[in-house]
Amino acid sequence: MPINIPKDLPAGEILSEENIFTMDEERAKTQDIRPLNILILNLMPEKERTETQLLRLLSNSPLQVNVEFLHTATYESKNVSKSHLQQFYKSFKDIKHQRFDGMIVTGAPIEQLPFEEVVYWEELTEIMEWTKDHVTSVMHICWGAQAALYHHYGIGKYELPQKLTGVFKHRLLQNNIKLARGSDDEFVVPHSRYTSVCEEEILAHDDLILLSSSEEAGPCTILSKDQKHVMITGHIEYDAETLGDEYHRDTNRGLEPHVPVDYFPDNDPEKKPLNRWRSHAYLMFYNWLNYYVYQETPFSWK
Template sequence: MPIKIPKLLPAREILEKENIFIMDEDRATTQDIRPLNILILNLMPEKEMEETQLLRHLGNTPLQVNVTFMRTATHQSKHTSPLHLDQFYTIFAEIKHKKFDGMIITGAPVEQYPFQKVDYWNELTEIMNWSKRNVTSTLHICWGAQAALFYHFGINKIPYPEKLSGVFTHSIYEPKEKLLRGFDDRFFAPHSRYTDLDRSSLDAHSEIKLLSGSEEAGPFILLANNGKQIMVTGHLEYDTGTLAQEYERDLKKGINPNLPKHYFPDDDPGKTPINTWRSHAHLLFSNWLNYYVYQATPYQWD
């Protein structure tokens, strides 16, 4: 089944070329079906890139999905045109009276700031508080995962001495958990962040289950309150070249970044990376939509 997106969204052309089944509003109105309503709070600076990456995975399931993109009202994006935001995004004040079957809160390049110093932190905490009553399951990605752990459970992040970037091997700790159905015992996933989580702080909360992690990259997939909150500390949604683009961006900024680990063949940035995580990205999103959204949400919200 398709995802329903605005007819003029730039991601549409890319997804159509990849044979992702999409549908615009005109055709969707003729379908006699209860679609899943998914809200995406996109905090990434390159919003159009993140839109395409997320829609690619949301459109790879048998479920019909309506997607609403939301931006912060208290922070103005510097990397996405105001026209694009006005045309395709809403703000919290315009949707807070609604119910959503699922929500995604993306990462953001603000990890090196204390949470309370982020200019939209108060707005984000209002949204996360609202999600507890108005969203069946929320999937938090990278900094969004750390923000959720801090807000819901008081677990703070730990700074790395330098940026963690690369594609790392992960192990499964809870093989019977539905979110991991179909996962290999060991699998790969990209990470790109400046902070980590303390395992003992996670273990102190019985309502949090650590499902997967990496010896090099730390805790990876966490589930809380029976799937009401799901936290993923890396970026399974990333395209093959996303880490390379971030590396080049950091070079131009004069940050002098380390080469992403286990990413470029022979550690040669002149060679094209090989995607080793795509299938597990599809599994993660399809399992989330099926088991924690579709099978858990009411057919009709009160």
């Protein structure tokens, strides 16, 4: 089945070239089925790139998915045009009266700031509170995962000695959880962040399940026992080139970044990296959509 996206969204052309089945809003209105309505709060600076990455992963399902994009009203991104935001995004006041089957909260390059010092923190906490009654299940990615752990479960973050960047091996710690159904016992996930969360605090929390972890990168996939929240501290949505683009960007800025771990072939930044986490990413999104969104949402919201 297709993923329903706004007409003329730039990601649509890219996905079409990849032979991914998309459908614009006009055609979707003729489909006599109950689609899933997914809201994406996109906090990443390169919004168009993140749109494509997430839509690609949401497309691998027999379910029709309607997508709406949300941006913060209290902070305006400097890396995307105003016309793009006006055409394809809504603010919280525009959608707060609606209910959604699922929601994705992306990462943001602000993890070194205390949560309360983030410009849009108050707005984000209002949105996170709103999800309790208006969204069936929420997937939080990277900083979004840290924000959810802090707001919903009181688990803070701590700063790492240096930026954690690279592709790291992870172990599946629970094999009877639907989110991991079909997963390998070991898989790789990209990470790109300056902070982490304490594994012991997650394990000690009565409302949380630690699904996967890495010796080098720490906790990765955390699930609330009520299935309301899926928190992924890595970037399973990243393209093969994303970590490399971040590395070269920082190098050009004179920041002398560390080469991402186990990412470039032969550890050579001039060689093209391979995507070794694609299958795991598709599986996580498919299982989330099926077991935590589709299977749990009433056919008709009251």
